[in-house]
Amino acid sequence: MFTLDQVTAAQKNNVESLIGLTAQAFTGVEKLVELNIATAKAALNDAAAQAQAALNVKDAQEFMALQAAQLQPLAEKVSAYTRKAYEIAATSGAEIRSTVEGKVKEVQAAAQAATTGKKR
Numbered sequence: 001m002f003t004l005d006q007v008t009a010a011q012k013n014n015v016e017s018l019i020g021l022t023a024q025a026f027t028g029v030e031k032l033v034e035l036n037i038a039t040a041k042a043a044l045n046d047a048a049a050q051a052q053a054a055l056n057v058k059d060a061q062e063f064m065a066l067q068a069a070q071l072q073p074l075a076e077k078v079s080a081y082t083r084k085a086y087e088i089a090a091t092s093g094a095e096i097r098s099t100v101e102g103k104v105k106e107v108q109a110a111a112q113a114a115t116t117g118k119k120r
Contacts (some may be wrong), residue, residue: 024092025096028095035088050070053066
């Protein structure tokens with residue numbers, strides 16, 4: 001049977017764990033927001049540069065060449081964004097998974113100690 005102190009300590013530990021996991025999740029979200037803001041700023045700057053370049057075009061052939069020249073850098077930027085977003089998500093997920101696995105091991109050890117009558 002558990003004492004009131006043991007139950008209180010377990011509840012406190014659970015709340016602290018939840019707060020820690022929430023902080024880890026928010027860190028990942030914060031990194032994604034920062035990435036999205038940086039990407040939006042870069043896209044705005046690129047759009048302004050492209051608009052300025054389009055205004056200087058003299059004929060349709062030059063306009064088509066300008067459009068074609070912008071496709072490769074755009075594809076590279078999309079690929080870089082995707083890699084960074086995946087990296088953030090994977091890192092955040094791994095950190096949270098590691099924390100949860102550690103807590104599961106703690107709970108298993110505590111349960112085993114409780115069933116064998118030993119103290120942790």
